[in-house]
Amino acid sequence: MDRRSVLKSAIALAAWYGVPSAPLFAAAKASSGIADGKSQAFSFDWLKQYAGSLAAKPYQSTVEKLPPTLANLTPQQYNAIGYDPAHSLWHDMKGPLDIQFFHVGMAFNQPVRMYSIDPETQQAKEIHFRPELFDYSKADVDVSQLEGQGDLGFAGFRVFKAPSLTQRDIVSFLGASYFRAVDDTYQYGLSARGVAVNTYTDGKREEFPAFTRFWFETPKPGSTTFTAYALLDSPSLAGAYRFIIHCEETRVVMEIDNHLYPRETIAQLGISPMTSMFSCGTQQRDMCLTFHPQIHDSDRLSMWRGNGEWVCRPLNNPxxxxxxxxxxxxxxxxxxxxxxxxxESYEDIVGNYHARPSLWVEPKGNWGKGEIQMLEIPTTGETMDNVVAFWKPAKPVKPGETFSYGYKLYWSALPPVQSDLARVRKTFTGIGGFPEGWAPGEHYPKVWAQRIAVDFVGGELKHFYDDGIPVHAQLDVPDGKVEQVEILWVEEVNAFRIQFDWYPTSDSTDPINMRLTLNADGKTVSETWLYQYFPPAPEDRKYPAHPNEAS
Structure with a gap:
């Protein structure tokens, strides 16, 4: 897949994982004054008009050929390039927020132009690249190769918040239109993108539009909220974005307004795309090839549908x-x-998967008809993002039209909203075909089965259990045979566990879409569990040999 080569040459960058930035220079200047370009009027209306006019012209790539000392950097060498905090964007304000910029290098060879907006005059000045903004003392960079190269631009930017104004960033925009944020754990996880184009379409190569310019409004004194504007460009479309970013105590919330102007017909336009990694979990423990019990940035796709239904779709490494x-x-x-x-669910002291945030999209206004689409790619490790999800509008995307969307992104441990109904806690899979507490052996039929269990928590479940109100499972499995359906109360977590055995009735390995809800008192009392199960190949449908049967 092309996605595996777009940014992954630099996926190990410490900037994405919250590693401290470079230390202060020994002789740091007292004032930054890094916005040294000519003053130009700026407004969001102007940016929208500019993006629209840009889309009416043929696309012109801004990718540049970097000098060898930058193009050939390893991720470790690239990350060793430091930024002088004394030249950070809002250094002189002594406020709670500050911005530093990423150096171009490696695969980051499309310069991003940066501008600072004066809040009083609304005049913008460009921030030009110059080597003195960076510290190359720990990086294997031949600075002499940068001489005479002109303005190389930047690769992106990152945001710091007091009390860690130079140590750990909380927001990062780096590569194409990718960006990330953290919650109060300071641990990066999944990514968002400005837009997705042809992620999975017949005969179409996936395109990765890029943010090519950013404008930053200077925040009010003491404020932990700032506004950034971005220009997006690609062969298929141009776009104007406004990000109002709230750097709150326990989360980051982004209010986003985008206006997209197609250059050509787009088969698959993805709005508010997000990219994550799922290697293995409780429902696919056989994929955990290391000693870690689970490995994933995210464990489910959660949907709050327009009709009010809540849906949980556990992720897979298919x-x-x-x-x-x-x-x-x-x-x-x-x-x-x-x-x-x-x-304890991960036992990982490097990936820190227990600390990784969730990402929730809250649409503003009526998005109309469309689809939430998700692509899952097989992976054998944890360094490649293999899950992509986004909203695809039903309206055809053609040149000359404008597509505008507003939404909020919540980067937090859990979403800001949740269903009042019972929710899926976890999904488990394992060997079946025998009573719980036993194992397959000579006293039980030698017919292979897969056991699947789903825990539901919250809602009124504890009330139903305490008052003896029957809870029923509405289970739909379109293929194979289901037997031994049990509804068990799990005292330790106040959950109802629905477990059942699935028996194949054919040799097919096609995925099976299973659906489950709980009913009580004549009503649905849980969110909807949707699970895509992959039957093993016929030759793999067998139990381990019993010791008494060993030859």
Whole structure:
């Protein structure tokens, strides 16, 4: 897949994982004054008009050929390039927020132009690249090769918040239109993008539009909120973006307004795309090839549909590429969530998966008809993002039209909203075909089965259990045979566990879409569990040999 080579040459960058930035220079200047360009009037209306006019012209790539000392950097060498905090954008304000810029290098060879907006005059000045903004003392960079290169631009930017104004960033925009943010754990996880183009379409190569310019409004004194504007450009479209970014105590919230202007017909336009990693989890423990019990940035796709239904779709590391669509009309929200924040679930002191945030999209206004689409790509490790999800509008995307969307992104441990109904806690899979507490052996039929269990928590479940109100499972499995359906109360977590055994009735390995809800008192009392199960190949449908049967 092309996505594996777009940014992944630099996925190990410490900037994406919250590693401290370079130390202060020994002789730091007292004043930054880095916005040294000529003053130009700026407004969001102007940016929208400019993006629209840009889309009416043929696309012109701004990718540049970097000098060898930058083009040939390893991720470790690239990350060793420091930035002088004394030259950070808002250094002189002594406020709670500040911005530093990323150096171009490696695969980051499309310069991003940066501008600072004076809040009183609304005049913007460009911030030009110059080597003195950076510290190359720990990086293997031949600075002499930078002489005579002119303005190389920047690769992106990152935001710091007091009390860690130079140590750990909380927002990062780097590469194409990718960006990330953290919650109060300071641990980066999944990514968002400005837009997705042809992620999975027949005969179409995926395109990665890029933010090519940013404008920053100077925040008010003492404020932890700032506004940034961005110009997006690609062969297929141009776009104008406004980001109002709230750097709150326990989360980052982004209010985004975008206006997209297609240059050509686009088969698949993805709005508010997000990219994550799922290697293995409780429902696919056989994919955990290391000693870690689970490895993932996110464990589920959660959807709050326009009709009010809540849906939980556990993520998979599929045996082959899988593309799923979920029809909707004016969705209330969706996101890729990391719901398990217990260290013991991962036992990982490098990836810190227990600390990774969820990302929730809250649409503003009526988005109309469309689909939430998700692509899952097989992976054998944890360094490649293999899950992509976004909203695809039903309206055809053609040149000459404008597509405008407003939404909020919540980077936090859990979404800001949740269903009042019972919610899916975890999904488990394992060997089946025998009573719980036993194992397959000589006293039980030698017919292979897969056991699947789903825990539901919250809502009125504890009330139903305490008052003896029967809870029923509405289970739909379109293929194979389901037996031994049990509804068990799990005292330790106040959950109802629905477990069942699935028996194959054919040799097919096609995925099976399972659906489950709980009913009580004549009503639905849980969100909807949607699970895509992949039957193993017929030759793999067998139990381990019993000791008494060993030859």
């Amino acid at each position: 045996p082959r590429l899988q593309f799923n669509t979920f029809d909707d009309d004016s969705p209330k929200g969706f996101g890729l969530l990391q719901t398990d924040h217990d260290f």
